[in-house]
Amino acid sequence: MPARVGHQLGRLRRPVANAPNCPGIWSSKPSLAKRSLSTAGSYKTPKPFNEPNLHYAPCSPERGKLIAALQELRPKLPVRVPSIRNGEEIATQSSEADAETYMPSEISSAFARYTPVTESDVSAAIEHALEAKKTWQDTPFVDRAAIFLRAAELATKKYRFELTAATMLGQGKNAWQAEIDAAAELADFYRFNVSYAEEIYSRQPTLNAPGQAGRTDWRPLEGFVYAISPFNFTAIGGNLISGPALLGNVVLWKPSPSNIYASYLVYKILREAGLPANVVQFIGGDAELVTKVALAHPELSAINFTGSSDVFRSLYGSVADGVREKKYRDFPRLVAETSGKNFHLIHHSADISNAVKHTIRASFEYAGQKCSACSRIYIPQSRAEEFFSKIKQELSHVKVGPPEDFENFTGPVIHQGAFDKISRVIDAANKDERLELVVGGKHDSSKGLYIEPTIYSAKNPDHPLFDQELFGPVLVAYVYPDTEFDSVLTKVDQQGGGFALTGAIFATDTAAIRMAEDRLRYAAGNFYTNCKTTGAVIGQQSFGGARGSGTNDKAGSANMLMRFTAPRTLKEEYNTLDDVLYPSNA
Known part of the structure; x- marks a missing residue:
């Protein structure tokens, strides 16, 4: 130095x-008095480290x-x-x-x-x-x-x-x-x-x-x-x-x-x-x-x-x-x-069980109230039935409720304004013929501001939910023909409400991974492979996106x-x- x-x-x-x-x-404690530096030399501050997480088992x-x-x-x-x-x-x-x-x-x-x-x-x-x-x-x-x-x-x-x-x-x-x-x-x-x-x-x-x-x-x-x-x-x-x-x-x-x-x-x-x-x-x-x-x-x-x-x-x-x-x-x-309208992109070569678990965490941990939360997903037709079946099965174990009960995975949304905004969208989506409810679709504010983890499958990839940021536990999916992976990359890049914060691809086909990295270069400031869109760790992944993010x-x-x-x-x-x-x- x-x-x-x-x-x-x-x-x-x-x-x-x-x-x-x-x-x-x-x-x-340092005083406000001006200090006199009486020694010379170069010094190093302590090497930083990631604080280990306690597990609360x-x-x-x-x-x-x-x-x-x-x-x-x-x-x-x-x-x-x-x-x-x-x-x-x-x-x-x-x-x-x-x-x-x-x-x-x-x-x-x-x-x-x-x-x-x-x-x-x-x-x-x-x-x-x-x-x-x-x-x-x-x-x-x-x-x-x-x-x-x-x-x-x-x-x-x-x-x-x-x-x-x-x-x-x-x-x-x-x-x-x-x-x-x-x-x-x-x-x-x-x-x-x-x-x-x-x-x-x-x-x-x-x-x-x-x-x-x-x-x-x-x-x-x-x-x-x-x-x-x-x-x-x-x-x-x-x-x-x-x-x-x-x-x-x-x-x-x-x-x-x-x-x-x-x-x-x-x-x-x-x-x-x-x-x-x-x-x-x-x-x-x-x-x-x-x-x-x-x-x-x-x-x-x-x-x-x-x-x-x-x-x-x-x-x-x-x-x-x-x-x-x-x-x-x-x-x-x-x-x-x-803001973000972050995506998971599933390739037909993906480990679906892994993709499902990552998607649940990315979309529904902290009730989706993360700027990095996954809120749109693209699934190949050949794996869609498997994906939806497994995500329903996994979500059956996810409990919604107050944080003081350690068994609860998804908690409340932050305040009445957020609850009203998200619940209005859910009520409208439940009646929307362009959407099929996969799971959830319910909300309750009688005691706390709770919204069930909710997934809709859109019949059309241009549904407004692919562009609307909700900041809540709502995920919209589009099932695409396997042969249209190339065109779905364009759709992923163009959608998302003009945001470009986080995104992820799930695949084992290296060519597909590299294609996605290249074509989606500006679609996300943090791009993940076989990993959820949330959870950047300081010192390991710096965080931030461009466009409207x-x-x-x-x-x-x-x-x-x-x-x-x-x-x-x-x-x-x-x-x-x-x-x-x-x-x-x-």
């Missing part, structure tokens, strides 16, 4: 055996701990999410202005309560963040990295079961899904982002002319980053803020109301890990109000967004208007991962972090210029 990077990394502190909460991680220690965490959380409902002003938690009294969220598995029970911010609150948060920026960006990288490495330890140890329980009750995930998200993936983002940031800082010029040298100053953006995170992954909020902050940026964070409590726990962990006050501003409130203030500020430098394509298009348009009006000092960076900056990679840097090139000459004229002027 070049000496310049050694300077940026600063010096590693000596590990302290009794460091609280996270053995082996550097001790003490019957009678396992982790299941007992999670049940205890659920039992501890239940009596506290609705949990009060504090307002945070100038880095301090403000205990506010309940009022008519408060907002509430409800448990999707139990709609009669309020889960969280918070006081929405006002426009002046948002403006103040931005100003406090910008005031903190100078000291934060001057903090040596090794100290910034230590905060997120400590946070990974806190998330997977002290707070693991509290985070998982909050994600289960607040967002309706079962234990397995909540564990992968709120504990393992959150820690993975923190650890791998540190490694990716170090990789970026190590990128320095390798060629210098005699008597001169060059270097790159990897500056953070000059203003603030506005991060908007969705309901469906606790870890996504942690990533949207950690990447920019790790590189010295300050962040205004607006989480979804439907996971505001789990997001607050993420914020709490970062503060406990040593993140200085005001570097990340945690904002709960009306999305339009917060966005209005953020996008009106001249120091908006970037938006880091995960959510629907329609919302991102609106943000994109508003920022474009601001750019045209010369509202901003910078051209704001726009980073987004949005986002800016394809690839979460879980250095590429995404690069968007939050403003590199400066420096050159120094050690000799003097002998003459103004060129030799050719003689």
Whole structure:
């Protein structure tokens, strides 16, 4: 690593055996005071690794701990999410202005309560963040990295079961899904982002002319980053803020109301890990109000967004208007991962049993509420009867119900609006002569917001369901003649509502696999062979798509972090210029 990077990394502190909460991680919290780097040398941050998933099998220690965490959380409902002003938690009294969220598995029970911010609150948060920026960006990288490495330890140890329980009750995930998200993936983002940031800082010029040298100053953006995170992954909020902050940026964070409590726990962990006050501003409130203030500020430098394509298009348009009006000092960076209408393509050579199991997980885990979920499938005629028979058989073992019952595979959809949208489509589809109901087709909101895993077989490949994103447990299938595999590739590419996030082919015929990879090159940013469309693992598969599915900056990679840097090139000459004229002027 070049000496310049050694300077940026600063010096590693000596590990302290009794460091609280996270053995082996550097001790003490960094202060806001400017640090003096008294040692020279190049340093490496710890090698990242994927946090092992706990399985929560019957009678396992982790299941007992999670049940205890659920039992501890239940009596506290609705949990009060504090307002945070100038880095301090403000205990506010309940009022008519408060907002509430409800448990999707139990709609009669309020889960969280918070006081929405006002426009002046948002403006103040931005100003406090910008005031903190100078000291934060001057903090040596090794100290910034230590905060997120400590946070990974806190998330997977002290707070693991509290985070998982909050994600289960607040967002309706079962234990397995909540564990992968709120504990393992959150820690993975923190650890791998540190490694990716170090990789970026190590990128320095390798060629210098005699008597001169060059270097790159990897500056953070000059203003603030506005991060908007969705309901469906606790870890996504942690990533949207950690990447920019790790590189010295300050962040205004607006989480979804439907996971505001789990997001607050993420914020709490970062503060406990040593993140200085005001570097990340945690904002709960009306999305339009917060966005209005953020996008009106001249120091908006970037938006880091995960959510629907329609919302991102609106943000994109508003920022474009601001750019045209010369509202901003910078051209704001726009980073987004949005919607998908993802596909499984079955070839006649496929292992149908394997394809069926992967399809059930991809389509119906977490009630289909993943941007990567499979929602359209293409099946060869020669294997269709086998496929449908096996998927009915496998689905007969899939239970739908509240996440606290560990036997349930599919949980509720997130809120009443989502339930109403999906149930209206199901009711219409049940009467649609162009569709044949294969399984499911029922829904019930008497206690929780439950929709059965549902599959329709379309008689025509041009049915609107192949283009409509539902974000729920509904899969539409088309059975194609085996001889038309070539043309069905074209159909797969053209359909999907203009999205291009994830896709998969199931086949053992290598020629078919390579043909699909080539013809569907732009149909999915993440393409899988004999594997479901969900479940990208940080450090193994970076994630993101293009077309209407986002800016394809690839979460879980250095590429995404690069968007939050403003590199400066420096050159120094050690000799003097002998003459103004060129030799050719003689």
